[in-house]
Amino acid sequence: MRVKVACVGGGPAGLYLSILLKRQDPSHDITVHERDQEGSTYGWGVTYWRGLLDKLHTYDPESARALEEHSVRWSEGVAHVRDLATRHRGDEAFGIGRHRLLEILAGRARSLGVRLEFAHEITDGNLPEADLVVAADGVHSALRTRHADHFGSEIRTGRNRYIWLGTTQVFDAFTFAFVETDHGWIWCYGYAFGPERSTCVVECAPETWSGLGLDEANEADGLAVLEKLFADVLDGHPLIGRSSDRADAQWLNFRTLTNRTWHRGNLVLLGDAAHTTHYSVGAGTTLALEDAVALAGALGEHAELPRALAHYERERRSQLLSIQSAARYSAQWYENLPRYISLPPDQMFALLGQRHSPLLPHxxxxxxxxxxxxxxxxxxxxxxxxxxxxxxxxxxxxxxxxxxx
CATH class of the missing domain: 1.20.5 (Single alpha-helices involved in coiled-coils or other helix-helix interfaces)
Known part of the structure; x- marks a missing residue:
């Protein structure tokens, strides 16, 4: 049966859903509406693991092959604490630039007949007529916010401050660096996403952030402070703050979003509009794509829209329980870093790998x-x-x- 779908948000979740629905039935009328100009995405690189790539090869081999071709990979992690370092092997992981990921998915969607409308903001006041409206417009979703009482949206704000940066230092492993200052500890996570760039996320407690003057520094001065603190792992390479032409990089507090329900009539939430998980578990993009797989599967299995949306929500809620728990404990591990940082580096790194455990804090x-x-x-x-x-x-x-x- 031909279905008209309006997907609001041109991120990974919305684009991949449009691909899957077109593969299910080329007669579906699907439009993706993105408020920003094409190619103006924010962010640096994203991570994913072999398990996700195997799934993507099952559901759309062409986009999966392109994704794998343009990704870098690693299977080691290294932790630097003061002047000591320890390295461990782990699971195979991948990094890809967010811009390249969206480019691949948009190109694939177009090739299947999906209409992409950029610089086109959709709100509750100008919703297109469609059988299904998908809110894939992120944690700040305008469509979800308009009906926040119905969705039962709750946001918990984390304690620590973080900033999402880039660098020309190409890390050969997933890299952690913990630096002690007069105002407390500050640390970064670094991983490559291309032959010339890496992502570098910096995090610290609020008192460290203000003690170092990062709360009042402009972008250039703040980057200079961070480059000095992480000089050893950066090896002379600069940090890059601005990931788009829209604004400077900002220090943020992570917002964990949950919703009591994910659908209202013919409106359904997808990806970060439905849920967020702390960046320290590196699962945001994976969960968004898995949401798309589950929603497309439910729509293909159930002809009645209410049953399909209910099935999608039940399935994803169940699958998210373990990763959401892991993300909560991971965030808490970093918020309680002084509890672990004085351990020998190999022990500290071992517990870093166990930070998802609900037993560890006790x-x-x-x-x-x-x-x-x-x-x-x-x-x-x-x-x-x-x-x-x-x-x-x-x-x-x-x-x-x-x-x-």
Whole structure:
């Protein structure tokens, strides 16, 4: 059945949904409305993992191949604490520039017949006529805000300050750097997203932010302070503040958004308009694309729109529970950094990797580290025994047969 869809917001979620719906039925009439000019996106690079890429190859191989081709990858993490460093192997991860990601998805959507309308802001007052209106317009969604009471929107503001920057330093691993100042600790997360650029997110407690004068510094002066503090990991490369022509980079407090329900009549929330998760788990883009997959699947499975939207909401709410919990504990780990930073670097980095644990805040860090190591060794022993058992059994059986000859 031909359906008319108006998708408000030209980010990853909205564009990928339009691709999937057109692949399901080319007769669907789909328009993506984006308030900004084409190519004027904010932000630097985004991260994702192999699991997402495998899913994307299933749902639209062409865009997945382009995404993989234009991504950089790494499988190690390195943490710098004062003048010490430790490096660990991890899962395969990818980085891609947000601008390139949107370029790939927009090009694919156009090739399938999706209409893209840029510099076209949609509000509740000029909603296009459509069978389905998708609010994919981000955490500040105008469509959701207009009906905030119905959606039951709640926003919790985090304590720490952070700023999203770029740099010409190309990190070879996911890089953490923790620097002690006279006003407390400040740290950054860095990862490459292309052959010449990396993302660098800087975070600190509010008292550190104001103590360093970052609350009053203009962009140039603030970047100079940060370049000096992170000189070792930047290795002479500059930090870049402005990611678009619209405004300077801003220090922010992360806003965690939840909604009691995700749909109202023929209006449905998608991506950051429906939920946000703290940037320290690196899941924002992944969750947005997975929302699109789930909504397209529900619309393909159910002919009645109310049933499809209810199915989509139930499915995604259930799938989000674990990652939302992990994000909350991850944010708390950084907000309580002094509790962990005095550990030896290898132990601190191990607990950095365990920051999603709901148990960690309630157990002394050194004790938790010992328990975690013991549990890991026990699991390794179990795996060895599972591997060894059949081999021993075959050997005993062979000897028994030989003794009967």
């Amino acid at each position: 157990v002394p860090p050194r004790l938790y580290y010992r328990i975690d190591r013991a549990a890991g060794q026990l699991e390794a022993l179990r795996r060895f025994k599972r591997w060894l058992g059949p081999k021993v059994a075959r050997t005993v059986h062979a000897r028994a047969l030989a003794s009967r000859k």
